[in-house]
Amino acid sequence: MVADNDSQKIEESRDILISAIAQTMVIYGVTPSVGRIYGVLYFADKPLNLDEIKDQVAMSKGSVSTGLRDLLDTEMVIKVWKKGDRKDHYIAEKDFFKNFFAFFTKMLRQERNIISRANEQVEGTLKDIAVNGDSEEAKEMAQGDLKDIEQTMTYFDWTLRLANAMESREIFEHFPKYKGDDSTGQE
Amino acid sequence: MVADNDSQKIEESRDILISAIAQTMVIYGVTPSVGRIYGVLYFADKPLNLDEIKDQVAMSKGSVSTGLRDLLDTEMVIKVWKKGDRKDHYIAEKDFFKNFFAFFTKMLRQERNIISRANEQVEGTLKDIAVNGDSEEAKEMAQGDLKDIEQTMTYFDWTLRLANAMESREIFEHFPKYKGDDSTGQE
DNA sequence: TAAATTGTTCAAAATAAATAGAATAAATTG
DNA sequence: CAATTTATTCTATTTATTTTGAACAATTTA
Numbered sequence A, B: 001m002v003a004d005n006d007s008q009k010i011e012e013s014r015d016i017l018i019s020a021i022a023q024t025m026v027i028y029g030v031t032p033s034v035g036r037i038y039g040v041l042y043f044a045d046k047p048l049n050l051d052e053i054k055d056q057v058a059m060s061k062g063s064v065s066t067g068l069r070d071l072l073d074t075e076m077v078i079k080v081w082k083k084g085d086r087k088d089h090y091i092a093e094k095d096f097f098k099n100f101f102a103f104f105t106k107m108l109r110q111e112r113n114i115i116s117r118a119n120e121q122v123e124g125t126l127k128d129i130a131v132n133g134d135s136e137e138a139k140e141m142a143q144g145d146l147k148d149i150e151q152t153m154t155y156f157d158w159t160l161r162l163a164n165a166m167e168s169r170e171i172f173e174h175f176p177k178y179k180g181d182d183s184t185g186q187e
Numbered sequence C: 001t002a003a004a005t006t007g008t009t010c011a012a013a014a015t016a017a018a019t020a021g022a023a024t025a026a027a028t029t030g
Numbered sequence D: 001c002a003a004t005t006t007a008t009t010c011t012a013t014t015t016a017t018t019t020t021g022a023a024c025a026a027t028t029t030a
Helices: A002-027 A032-043 A050-057 A061-073 A096-132 A136-167 B002-027 B032-043 B050-057 B061-073 B096-132 B136-167
Strands: A077-080 A089-092 B077-080 B089-092
Touching: A002 A032, A002 B096, A002 B136, A032 A050, A032 A061, A032 A077, A032 A089, A032 B136, A050 A061, A061 A077, A096 A136, A096 B002, A096 B136, A136 B002, A136 B096, B002 B032, B032 B050, B032 B061, B032 B077, B032 B089, B050 B061, B061 B077, B096 B136
Parallel strands: none
Antiparallel strands: A077 A089, B077 B089
C-alpha cells in the first residue's frame, strides 16, 4: 500500500494549500467556507457537481448553492456542461491574474460610484454657498469642501485608468507578467 | 439667521459625504462606525480629541478608542500633539493615493505570506513524490500540483513588483496622477 | 404528464462580530 | 506622591452574518 500512502500525502498537501487559498480569499471579502469551495475546485482534476463539492467541504446543499452563486458572480468559478449528466458541474478559474483583475476593477468601480453619487448630490449646494454665501466663513468652508471633492475626483480618475489598464491587460506593458519580459503577457 | 442656514446646509452636505466615505471604507474591510470616525476627521477643520469624536459619531468612548487604533495602524489617521492640552488629538490622512497604496501593499503582502508559507510546507513532499513516487498516477498528480505552485509564485512576483511600484510612487511614471501629465506626481 | 431528480430560496438556529460601559491602567498635575 | 484626568482593555450584551435544512420550484425522463 505504498501508492496509497503517496496519495494520502498529496491529499494532505492539497488540504494545506486549500486552507491557505481560503484564508487569502477572506482578505478579498468572502467567507472561509466559500473560499474552501473554490479551493476544492482548484485542485479537482475534473468538473465537480454540487453533491461532490458538498461532500468535500462538508457543508449543506443550500450553503454550497449560494456559495457557488457568489463564485460564479465574481467569475472565480465557471459552470460547465457535462455530457450525459443532469447535474451542473463546476470548475475553478485558476488564473490568479484574471481573478485579481476582476475583483480589483469591480471594487474600484463600486467605490467610485458611491463617492461620485454623493459628490453630485452636494456639489450644487456647495457651489451656491461658495459664491453667494452670506458669511465669509460659510463661503470659505464651502470652497474648501469643493476643493476636497475635486481632489477625490482626481484620485478616482486615476483608479479608473488603472482599472481599465488591468481589464485590457495593458498593465502588462508596464509591469510584465514575467520579470525582465517586455511582452504583453498575452497567451 | 441666514448664515446659520448656510452652515446647516454645509453640515448636511458633509454628512452625505461622510456616509459615502464610510460606505467605501466598508469595501476595504472596516466597519461603518470606524469609517464614520475617519469621515468626521476628514471634514474637521482642526485636530479632534477622543471626546469630540465620540460626540460627533455618537459612539462609546471605548469603541472610538479601538476604532482609532485601527485607523492609526493603517495610517489613515495621525495622532498629533496639541500644545496646552492633555488630550490626544487626531487628524485624517486626506491623501487617498497614500491611503490606497498603504492598504493595497499590506493586502498583497499578507496574501503572499499566507500562500508562500503553505507552498514551502508542501513543496518538499510533492517534489519527492514527483520524482520517487510509487505509481505513475501519484507522480503526475504531484507534478501537476508543483506546476500550480510555480504559477502562483509567478503571480505573486508580479503583485510584489506592483506593490513596490506603489510604495515608491514609481507607478506614477506609468500611470500619471494627472491625465496627460508625465511627471512623477511627487509633491 | 406523472414521477423523480436537481437546484434554489427562505425562515430558524448557530455562530461571529461589534458595541457599550464599567473596571483598569497610564499619564499628568499640583 | 496623592488626586485628577485621560485612554485602554475587557466582559456582557446587542447586532449582524452565516449556515442549516426543509419547503418549494424547476427541470428532466419515462
